[in-house]
Amino acid sequence: MIKRAAWPATAWLAVFFVLPIALIAVISFARRTPAGLDYWPPALDAYRRALEGVILRGPVWNSAWLAAATTALCLAIGYPLALTIARARGAWRHALLFLVVLPFFTNFLVRTYAWFILLSPEAPLGRALRACGVETPLLGSAAGVLLGLVYGYLPFMVLPLYASLEKQDPALLDAAADLGASPWQAFRRVTLPLSRPGIAAGSLLVFVPVLGEFVVPRLLGGGKVPMLGTLIEDQFLGKVRPNWPFGAALAVLLMLAVGAALVPRLRGGKDAPWAA
Amino acid sequence: MGRLKFLPAAAALAFLWAPIAVLAAYSFTASRHATVWGGFSLAWYARVFENPALGPALGNTLAVGLASATLATALGTALALSLERRRAPALDALAHLPLLVPEIVMAVGLLVLFARFLRPALAPLGLEFSSLPAVVAGHVAFQIPYVMVVVRARLKDLDPSLEEAALDLGATPAQAFLRVTLPFLAPAVLAGACLSLSLSLDDFYVTYFCTAGGSGFRTLPLHIYAMQGRAGMTPEVNALATLMLGASMGLVGVSVWLQRKSHA
Incomplete structure (x- = not known):
């Protein structure tokens, strides 16, 4: 009985997960002809186009630096927050954790939409910036997209950080203090190194999904900040000249990039990303 | 230093809550x-x-959420039981893969599967593969791994001698499963179901690409978008x-x- 219990889920994943991705891989090697897609012989046209300078300097570069910057900012904002929660006592800890988790459980699209209002030129923030002489609107700029990304993914950084900081024995800090370390030294030499697994897990949970993000650049970038995700969507659902092989090749390259980002974690065995 | 050290955390919380306000x-x-x-x-x-337009959108959101969470909980729990009891490294890896593949890749693949292959294949038979089952199929696929991970975490804590004792006392394997294993797993199964439901209600990518083609099927997130x-x-x-x-x-x-x- 137990042997056969895996079959339904396996069949489901085979049809609705493995097969779709296999189709993407096959289409990425197809050639476009006036009559439709030509699958044989396999062509590299789509990959050649995906690796052109315009694409690399535009959407690919945007995805890469925005993913890196989002990860760095989430770490900078999230670490002090996670540390404060981990060191708070009893009811305080529960309350603070609740305040972080609550936005996390609300709809991602709604949370991004909130930034659409916040960043619009008529809102108080936009007017204050104009009063200071900043004329470029935040909506439709890379800075606006970055703010939305940091906001959307901050909880993914805070929760693994909290999980690793919370496990640390407070006696370690007492020991460091007894041995003459200043609070800053104790943080640098004890707390920070011990929280490395949390930093790695959180960074991965932010960096990987941001690479494929398309909602935030669409809503907050106003078409001016193309990323890999928006470019892929254009190729499949765009009003102007969709190009399935090109979109499929971009999707395959995105998967390879994510795979490369995961390799150091996968080799860790027990440290596999899902173990975090 | 004193109270100043709470300043960064307070600022981070303000950052999380200000847009909502x-x-x-x-x-x-x-x-x-x-x-x-x-x-x-x-x-x-x-x-x-x-x-x-909002009544149907809310109805669709809840229908997709409940249907997919129910299916994924059943399939994911069965998968967890199976993987915990016998070694199947390849299947184990496959079951974790949806957690790692960017969602947009899976969503685009489902669009191709439905629009280019399943719908044209079913059309001559007079069958229509409408948007609701397509969205549910996609949601279940990304929910299964989450249910599996949550249920397996609990299964690791189950003492195998409990089931053996039930069998020794004359229970059939089905009875032992229903009266010993399942009650022990219940909290994890429920947690997996809640997680699946919230993932479904939050989803945009898979829903968006599975409904592409102007069928008019909308969930609340699609409506806002x-x-x-x-x-x-x-x-x-x-x-x-x-x-x-x-x-x-x-x-x-x-x-x-x-x-x-x-x-x-």
Whole structure:
């Protein structure tokens, strides 16, 4: 009985997960002809186009630096927050954790939409910036997209950080203090190194999904900040000249990039990303 | 240093909550524009409740959520039991893969599968593969791994001698499973179901690509996406978004309260 219990889920994943991705891989090697897609012989046209300078300097570069910057900012904002929660006592800890988790459980699209209002030129923030002489609107700029990304993914950084900081024995800090370390030294030499697994897990949970993000650049970038995700969507659902092989090749390259980002974690065995 | 050391954490919390407060405030604007403050008014909430498109969108959201969460919980729990009891490294890896593949890749693949292959293949048979089952199929595929991970974590704590004892005392394997294993797993199965439901309600990518092609099928997130950024966007979107925020926060609040009560 137990042997056969895996079959339904396996069949489901085979049809609705493995097969779709296999189709993407096959289409990425197809050639476009006036009559439709030509699958044989396999062509590299789509990959050649995906690796052109315009694409690399535009959407690919945007995805890469925005993913890196989002990860760095989430770490900078999230670490002090996670540390404060981990060191708070009893009811305080529960309350603070609740305040972080609550936005996390609300709809991602709604949370991004909130930034659409916040960043619009008529809102108080936009007017204050104009009063200071900043004329470029935040909506439709890379800075606006970055703010939305940091906001959307901050909880993914805070929760693994909290999980690793919370496990640390407070006696370690007492020991460091007894041995003459200043609070800053104790943080640098004890707390920070011990929280490395949390930093790695959180960074991965932010960096990987941001690479494929398309909602935030669409809503907050106003078409001016193309990323890999928006470019892929254009190729499949765009009003102007969709190009399935090109979109499929971009999707395959995105998967390879994510795979490369995961390799150091996968080799860790027990440290596999899902173990975090 | 003193209280100053809490400043970064307080600033981070303000950053998390300020946009939500602004969104809620702008749902009460009397202006006709979603991003302009024009005095207090409840008119946009009235508009939300009068909008004939929102009833079906809410119904679709809940139907997809409940159907996919139920299916994924059953399939994911069975998968967890199977993988925990025998070594199957290849299947184990496959079952984790949806957690790692970018969602947009899976979503685009499902679009190709439905639009190019399944629908044309079923059409000559007089069968129509409509949007609802397509979206449910996609949601179940990304929910299964989450259910599996949650249930397996609990299975690791199950003492195998409990089931052996049941069998020694004359229970059939089915009885031992239903009366010993399943009750022990119940909290994890329920947690997996809740996680699946919230993933489904939150999903945009898979729903968006599975419904592409203008079938008119909409969930609430798709509705907000379609309305947003259009010229003449009214604060009705703000009111709807605020209601969705309130509903999900209420649900989380209640579930936390229930958990506290059951532990006390």
